Amino acid sequence: MKRATERYDTIALLGACALFLSTLEFLIPKPIPFMRLGLANLPILVSLSFLSPGEILLLTFVKILGQGLINGTLFSYVFLFSAAGSAASALVMMGTYRLFGGRMTLTGVSVLGALASNCVQLLISRYLIFGEGAWLLAPPFLIIGTASSIILGLFAERFAETSRWIAGQRKGAA
Numbered sequence: 001m002k003r004a005t006e007r008y009d010t011i012a013l014l015g016a017c018a019l020f021l022s023t024l025e026f027l028i029p030k031p032i033p034f035m036r037l038g039l040a041n042l043p044i045l046v047s048l049s050f051l052s053p054g055e056i057l058l059l060t061f062v063k064i065l066g067q068g069l070i071n072g073t074l075f076s077y078v079f080l081f082s083a084a085g086s087a088a089s090a091l092v093m094m095g096t097y098r099l100f101g102g103r104m105t106l107t108g109v110s111v112l113g114a115l116a117s118n119c120v121q122l123l124i125s126r127y128l129i130f131g132e133g134a135w136l137l138a139p140p141f142l143i144i145g146t147a148s149s150i151i152l153g154l155f156a157e158r159f160a161e162t163s164r165w166i167a168g169q170r171k172g173a174a
Helices: 002-026 039-047 053-071 077-103 106-136 138-162 164-173
Strands: none
Touching: 002 039, 002 053, 039 053, 039 077, 039 106, 039 138, 053 077, 077 106, 106 138
16 A cells, blocks of 8 residues: 555656646747647656556646646647647657667657657647648747757656666666
8 A cells, every 4th residue: 555655646746747847838938839848748758767657647647637727728729739749749658668668768768759749739730720731830840849859858868867766766666
């Protein structure tokens, strides 16, 4: 029982970090309403090595729902973009990390997650909002997403290497 409580505490802490980062990111002006840097994905990225797939999905759900509530977008198309992008990103990052493990850096995992998120969001924007014009958004959207995911991945790698908290989480998960 204590073990399960500790896991939920960890998920709650990481969820709070994701929501804090999401709130900071919300303050950054965006040229397109659903375009984000992906800062709130950082807790998901660093948790890949010590949370189970179900726990990562729960963390992703907390992030998605919390972002919608905090940003006031819960019943809007922006929430749909955020939810679809976050889900795609989490699934791809989880699958990539599980498949390649230590053979791929967190930067590579981050880039693949960002590409999945961006592609899903571009598809949704093409079919629900912008039509064929959505493809005009693709180059800057993908460039910004890739650049920010590289920076986030590098930060996640450094944090994962130096954090005693993460080392303790990994030890507890083993």
